[in-house]
Amino acid sequence: SSLADTTKWPPHFGFGHAATEQEIKLWDIDIRPDGLGLPSGSGTVAQGKAVYVVKCAACHGMEGRELPGVKLPAPALVSDTLAGSRPKTIGNYWPYATTVFDYIRRTMPYNLPGSLNDNEVYSLTAYLLSANQIISPNTIINAQTLPAVVMPAKKLYVRDDRKGGKEVK
Amino acid sequence: SSLADTTKWPPHFGFGHAATEQEIKLWDIDIRPDGLGLPSGSGTVAQGKAVYVVKCAACHGMEGRELPGVKLPAPALVSDTLAGSRPKTIGNYWPYATTVFDYIRRTMPYNLPGSLNDNEVYSLTAYLLSANQIISPNTIINAQTLPAVVMPAKKLYVRDDRKGGKEVK
Amino acid sequence: LATAILPVSSAFAKYVQVGAPIDDPTKKLGPGPGKLGKRSPFEQPLKKPSDISSRTPLQDLYSTITPADLHFERHHAGVPTIDPAKYELLIHGMVDKPMKFTLHDLKRFPSVTRTCFLECAGNFRSGSEQLTPQDILGLTSQSEWTGIMLSTLLREVGVQPKASWFLAEGGDAAVMTRSIPVSKAWDDAMIVYAQNGEAIRPEQGYPARLLLPGWEGNMNIKWLRRLEFADEPWFTREETSKYTYPVKDRIRYFSFEMDARSIITYPVFPQKVERGWIEIRGIAWSGRGKVLKVEVSTDAGKSWNTANLQEPVLSKAHTYFRYLWYWNGDATEIASRVIDETGYTQPTLKQLAEARGTAIGGYHMNPITAWQIRPDGSVLFYPEKV
């Protein structure tokens, strides 16, 4: 009745509706380091280079070395690995290769986000990993090989363990 | 020195400047029930009626009985005194005659506020008091006579003495 | 030391295509960062203006800050345009040293911030079922005000002990004036130059207004230009012809404090509700201090239940309340009443009429406001008659 004490919360309010499998599939695009979420399909460095030249080079430069503040606000895509130069690029700064796939698929090319098919994304990922000298130019990248790529910067990553208090760290 | 404990307030901060007599005079336009603030000059009912027709009647009506929500958002200016009709007008609602002078001088005519000279304001005050049957048509209104006018509603005014607490009053 | 991460500008902008909404916003770049944000085109809260006032859309608001551009308006000769470089405040009368202060002077004094409501003493309407909270009592709003304590200036000019009243005067074309007891100046009166973090808006008194927390909106003189100290009140037109009201066969004057009041802002006309759980929401306030408690009835006033108050509960401030209710689909009436820290309980219209007579209706009306819930879920105002 409307007179009942209603200040206690019910287990469920009953607002909202069950999400269908299809609704979930449409939006569930994330990729994890262990490969969870990677779609079927595959790509090569050569295919990736071809797509790159057409769809990416205008902003990131033919060599992927375009720097922030000039043509665009993004770090260079290509650099030598840890041993080499300093910019925070895929080659010397990214800890997981899966992130390259995830990021390109969700938001590149910047002016046409979400327009690439999965094979194109696998290929572009292969191309950028190769250009960064992380994989050899003839590696095929797919749901099995991508999570297996070891990124040079991974070993440098340390989780923040600060919890407040006096220490400056 | 800049190291001194400055959290205590000084007696004076020294911001602002002394106001000159003239600066004060220019803005010190208020009138009190005891007549303080009334300027020299005077007015008659007849002069007031003449000014009223030219400068006030367009909004308040030839008889001063224009009602709110029709031509303007203001109560009628003229009504019978307490014994008579109900609108909250000068005649049956205002406790002090000095307020009529003060208000007209500071803000009427609505479209040309501050444009009347003191004799005009005395005259208009005389006219409205007479039209409301508070003074006789040949009274002269000036700094001495105006504070002496007894308004019929004055005796009805009771100061609010509520101070919170349970009582609804 | 590396330089900061965000470049100021580049030739990059030309690559970016921006445009109108599309079905999937993840597939289309949006417009870039700007100098001033704006509302979503899908949200258009508006004040409701009449010739002399404009009402805050209470039913469109969440919680207690009123966006500055939706703050209610009540002025008597329009909104003046005041050049802050020419602005001066004069303080004179029963003071040791009559002084003038520029806006710059005012801003140099120790400042203080206070969140409180303003409400027009004539904030009341009834007469139709199809009224929204905006229609019924949209002449109240709340802001975070910043400025100086008026007492800081009283020290500066040296107010004389025998001064018991001051006149506050506006610089608008109404040259609005009200008499105020000096005790309020020593208590919590402020001169404020900022509202919700930025310079006060023209409609609310730019560049500086008087703030008398909890007191009649009209007394909080906007566009403040003069304070005169004296030993008597002035009985200006706004405290005699206006802002007084019939109480039985008398006329009550100098009702400064705004009495405690509350209103449900959800669910209200013209919204519709669905059977099931409903969070009843609204605002409550008192000109005499803090809201102690808000009670909600969902059975037409037969029983009353304590609502939750949103913290922090501030003195003389709109306080948001919420009450969770399961609506079973039956016709009923919902209503709220506030109890303030003086122990005052918001009265019914009937109680007010009993106390003051049936000619009430102009000012200082704070009756409980009820809403009818119809079985089809429609919500209508419940306009009471004395």
Added chain:
Amino acid sequence: LATAILPVSSAFAKYVQVGAPIDDPTKKLGPGPGKLGKRSPFEQPLKKPSDISSRTPLQDLYSTITPADLHFERHHAGVPTIDPAKYELLIHGMVDKPMKFTLHDLKRFPSVTRTCFLECAGNFRSGSEQLTPQDILGLTSQSEWTGIMLSTLLREVGVQPKASWFLAEGGDAAVMTRSIPVSKAWDDAMIVYAQNGEAIRPEQGYPARLLLPGWEGNMNIKWLRRLEFADEPWFTREETSKYTYPVKDRIRYFSFEMDARSIITYPVFPQKVERGWIEIRGIAWSGRGKVLKVEVSTDAGKSWNTANLQEPVLSKAHTYFRYLWYWNGDATEIASRVIDETGYTQPTLKQLAEARGTAIGGYHMNPITAWQIRPDGSVLFYPEKV
């Protein structure tokens, strides 16, 4: 019962002349009440946009509410235009019942209001004496947010015990994603649909965003469209390529809390001060709780004095501080430092460089900010070098 005092409309308007400012505003009627207020033409606070962000004019603001249209912006693919009628939030992954919620659904749940700051983790600039607070750290703002506790939705979908992380994803063209520990969801995370009393603005995530009080701005996903629960974090691009930073020979990741910080916003470049009493003013905050204390130095850091804090002091919120100082006209430096309730004291740049190495500079920089006062009264930023 008399009807209300304010007539809605009349033929009266045609008598009223309105117009431009004149020398004496008491002699000229101003424009009447309107539907939306606007700023005085003499006040034009603006954000400072770059290609990718826009900075709040901290030096133009008083106290701690940031007007919604001056809230800082940082987005990665512009501001999407989202139709609230089509908006849905998906929650799935390690939950008993994957669900979708419309905006209307979200608004029906028990709601809550919280005032807290947001700050971009890259909020730091230096390098020139001619920087304002807006230039140096304008990527922080504060609002009063209203929405629902995220925990309310977790109950609704039944989050499974082994879920330790969730991914929050935006509906903008960056489809922005961040991994967040589930503990934050049970602690104080919210989904908010209102800001400063009205619907959230497009630049801040209309129609609904995630609010993680005290945590990196970027994690407070705007235009929120999806939450996925899992037992591992995702290491998205924004938590690896971005929002990580070199600490000596390592890269530090998952710095969620924003470290305590403060800045003087008056007096600052390009203002000038006058000899005499000056109220030094500013804001202080901590992502780890309340501001315990703010100290101000007026002698280039040799001694520190306790500033006054504006009440109410809220957790994870910009807190306004004020310190009264007599300036004798000598050259000096003024600075502020905050101590938060965990006992952490805002460090100097030198301390930060000692702790992290000299390659610092990208994210989570919170050094003490100092201002030079010159004998002629001019105020300049003091850009430190490691």
